[in-house]
Amino acid sequence: MEVAVLIFLSSGLFLGWSLGANDAANVFGTAVGTRMVKFSTAAFVCSGFVILGAVVSGAGASHTLGKLGAVNALGGSFVAAFSAALTVYGMTRAGLPVSTSQAIVGAIIGWNLFSGFPTDTKALYKIVGTWVACPLLAGFIGVILFKLTVSVVKWAKLHIYRLDAYTRLGLILAGAFGSYALGANNIANVMGVFVSANPFTNFNVGDFFSFSGIQQLFLLGALAIAVGVFTYSKKVMLTVGGGLLPLSPVGAWVVVVAHSIVLFLFASQGLEHALASAGLPTIPLVPVSSSQAVVGAVIGIGLLKGGRGIKWRVLANIASGWVTTPVIACLVCFVVLFFVQNVFNTVVYRDASYVLSEPVLERLEKDGVETKRLEELKNQQFQTVRGFRKALRERRVRTSSVVSKVLDRAKIDVVLIRNDKIWQLDNTSLTKAQVSSIWEIVGRRFDHTWMLDDALADIHEEWRSLPDTTVNKLYNRHLNGQRQQVYNIFRVQRQQE
Amino acid sequence: MPGITLFSKTKELEAQTDEFCDKVSEGALAFKLGMRRYLEGDTAGFEEKLHHVSEIESRGDELRREIQRRLYVETLIPESRGDVLELLENTDDILNACDGAMWQFAIEKPELGEELKSDFDNLVESVAEAVEALVRALRDFFRGSESLTDDMHKVGFYESEADKMGHKLMGAVFSSDIDLSRKNQLRSVVLHVDNIADIAEDVSDKLAVFALKRAI
Numbered sequence: 001m002e003v004a005v006l007i008f009l010s011s012g013l014f015l016g017w018s019l020g021a022n023d024a025a026n027v028f029g030t031a032v033g034t035r036m037v038k039f040s041t042a043a044f045v046c047s048g049f050v051i052l053g054a055v056v057s058g059a060g061a062s063h064t065l066g067k068l069g070a071v072n073a074l075g076g077s078f079v080a081a082f083s084a085a086l087t088v089y090g091m092t093r094a095g096l097p098v099s100t101s102q103a104i105v106g107a108i109i110g111w112n113l114f115s116g117f118p119t120d121t122k123a124l125y126k127i128v129g130t131w132v133a134c135p136l137l138a139g140f141i142g143v144i145l146f147k148l149t150v151s152v153v154k155w156a157k158l159h160i161y162r163l164d165a166y167t168r169l170g171l172i173l174a175g176a177f178g179s180y181a182l183g184a185n186n187i188a189n190v191m192g193v194f195v196s197a198n199p200f201t202n203f204n205v206g207d208f209f210s211f212s213g214i215q216q217l218f219l220l221g222a223l224a225i226a227v228g229v230f231t232y233s234k235k236v237m238l239t240v241g242g243g244l245l246p247l248s249p250v251g252a253w254v255v256v257v258a259h260s261i262v263l264f265l266f267a268s269q270g271l272e273h274a275l276a277s278a279g280l281p282t283i284p285l286v287p288v289s290s291s292q293a294v295v296g297a298v299i300g301i302g303l304l305k306g307g308r309g310i311k312w313r314v315l316a317n318i319a320s321g322w323v324t325t326p327v328i329a330c331l332v333c334f335v336v337l338f339f340v341q342n343v344f345n346t347v348v349y350r351d352a353s354y355v356l357s358e359p360v361l362e363r364l365e366k367d368g369v370e371t372k373r374l375e376e377l378k379n380q381q382f383q384t385v386r387g388f389r390k391a392l393r394e395r396r397v398r399t400s401s402v403v404s405k406v407l408d409r410a411k412i413d414v415v416l417i418r419n420d421k422i423w424q425l426d427n428t429s430l431t432k433a434q435v436s437s438i439w440e441i442v443g444r445r446f447d448h449t450w451m452l453d454d455a456l457a458d459i460h461e462e463w464r465s466l467p468d469t470t471v472n473k474l475y476n477r478h479l480n481g482q483r484q485q486v487y488n489i490f491r492v493q494r495q496q497e
Numbered sequence: 498m499p500g501i502t503l504f505s506k507t508k509e510l511e512a513q514t515d516e517f518c519d520k521v522s523e524g525a526l527a528f529k530l531g532m533r534r535y536l537e538g539d540t541a542g543f544e545e546k547l548h549h550v551s552e553i554e555s556r557g558d559e560l561r562r563e564i565q566r567r568l569y570v571e572t573l574i575p576e577s578r579g580d581v582l583e584l585l586e587n588t589d590d591i592l593n594a595c596d597g598a599m600w601q602f603a604i605e606k607p608e609l610g611e612e613l614k615s616d617f618d619n620l621v622e623s624v625a626e627a628v629e630a631l632v633r634a635l636r637d638f639f640r641g642s643e644s645l646t647d648d649m650h651k652v653g654f655y656e657s658e659a660d661k662m663g664h665k666l667m668g669a670v671f672s673s674d675i676d677l678s679r680k681n682q683l684r685s686v687v688l689h690v691d692n693i694a695d696i697a698e699d700v701s702d703k704l705a706v707f708a709l710k711r712a713i
Contacts, residue, residue, distance in 0.1 A: 034575060034576060035575035035576075036575060038572075153641065154641065154643070158641065159507075159514075159640055160577065160581065160640075161507045161574065162504075164507070164573055165504055165507040248576060249576055
């Protein structure tokens with residue numbers, strides 16, 4: 001790997017470190033704060049399970065961030081992660097509560113504003129919606145769990161020592177689960193922006209063991225989180241314990257479990273699929289803030305106890321941080337991008353060119369987009385996303401969903417299927433039928449990736465997307481991953497043309 | 498596996514705490530029987546019970562120290578460690594007081610007239626009942642049982658019974674025509690015995706507060 005790549009990744013590692021120092025404290029804070037679990041035990045368990053969670057099931061939530069804005073140049077990823085980390089670190093130093101997820105979302109929007117790429121409002125609403133839903137859900141789960149636990153403890157008539165021992169064990173187990181969920185859900189915050197610009201390649205040992213590039217990326221991020229846990233989280237953990245509401249050890253356990261369940265719900269692809277298959281409403285896979293989950297659960301328990309003892313000022317402080325964090329991160333990112341681009345002459349985003357050719361307009365029509373206003377732009381080529389969006393605006397094409405569809409279809413991304421490159425296809429992730437359909441189009445050139453998709457879909461059904469429903473999401477996501485692999489191998493870079 | 502050793506240690510500690518409670522209740526019973534023997538004039542029987550109570554007292558001390566050591570060394574129940582230790586120490590004072598009262602009888606050999614014996618027996622009975630109720634309340638506290646309030650209430654009841662009996666006895670002593678020195682001696686032994694119930698009530702009051710704190 002190049003040294004430059006490592007330098008770029010360093011900001012992700014910085015972000016990972018601050019996440020470890022901050023958010024890990026949420027998982028074990030109450031346990032260490034109530035002196036039920038030793039810090040060294042907490043740090044050890046936490047690091048181990050964060051790494052596991054990130055590598056094994058980290059992929060779910062990172063897709064949503066990728067959708068929010070695909071930071072497409074390593075320099076941009078660097079700045080986005082760096083700005084988020086700087087915001088988190090700065091606010092922590094200033095004693096303000098902070099959420100890493102919000103910082104990174106703010107930073108991505110900063111990048112979007114700077115590069116001119118549109119912010120997917122649907123994804124943004126989904127994320128912001130969870131900032132409200134997550135603490136509410138955590139509070140709700142916390143209350144139910146607390147009531148249940150209290151009655152179980154009363155019923156079991158446990159000896160004070162036995163209860164203590166069980167609570168300790170429970171705190172460690174719940175902490176491990178919470179760390180796993182934190183790793184799975186929040187690794188997307190740390191390394192998500194690097195996914196589109198991932199420098200690692202897949203790594204296979206025979207047929208039975210594969211370690212994807214994204215997993216390697218996430219492992220690196222998780223290691224950074226672990227370092228953050230060991231080096232800086234102790235102080236935060238000790239203050240998290242009694243910050244909002246003095247908790248009993250059993251209360252602390254309930255908070256950790258509620259927090260972990262919420263994080264897990266928002267990160268589990270399997271659960272989403274299961275819910276959708278059963279015809280139930282699903283929970284969006286979004287990186288949520290562990291601080292919000294903990295605060296929600298603590299407040300839930302506090303309200304259940306009649307609301308006394310809750311330090312409302314502290315709560316107001318925390319809630320105000322939920323507004324200021326993304327705004328600050330967005331501003332910082334914008335400024336730093338400007339600086340890095342103009343002072344260091346570094347590419348912070350790769351611009352795209354667009355054309356509304358005949359086939360593009362036809363395809364848009366098929367997608368249900370009103371193309372009459374677009375006719376005037378027919379066959380004009382735009383070299384920047386900014387220019388193209390401006391032209392669209394002038395033709396009063398403003399609806400965000402329409403704009404993103406047009407951008408999607410009109411983007412020039414040339415793919416040339418060359419037979420000397422077919423060997424690069426990963427036979428373990430593509431089926432035989434899929435590979436043979438690629439053989440059938442050798443020599444053909446596609447100006448847009450969707451054209452390739454259509455061509456492949458015509459040849460074999462295994463290249464066809466299923467209707468866009470939640471049940472089919474996993475399948476379609478998998479298919480998109482396979483398509484991405486094909487694009488990456490056969491893409492014609494602009495300078496090569 | 499750490500889980501298993503964790504629980505086996507916990508079990509041991511539970512057993513020690515239970516044994517401590519057993520010792521306190523056993524001490525109160527032995528005290529009651531010893532005092533009866535004294536009232537009956539059975540010196541050998543009294544001496545035997547005196548030694549029994551002394552043994553129980555020193556075993557109680559041992560247990561208390563061991564529990565104290567383990568709670569600190571193994572950093573158990575961080576939230577209520579101080580409370581539990583205070584409870585154990587104050588409960589241990591009951592054993593000391595029983596032992597002390599019996600030694601006073603053994604050394605001073607106070608003469609209780611026939612007219613006082615029945616009331617004194619009632620006083621001892623109430624004291625023993627108060628201690629028994631306290632031990633039950635302690636067990637309730639450790640196990641988070643709901644009968645804690647009932648048992649604490651009983652401690653209060655028997656303590657006030659003991660007080661009444663004490664006042665009655667002292668009234669009888671001072672209205673009799675024995676020597677002032679004997680009057681003073683009898684007052685001292687009555688107070689000494691009554692004091693055991695007072696200690697039990699103090700512990701019970703603390704229990705009430707600690708139980709509130711322990712509420713999850």
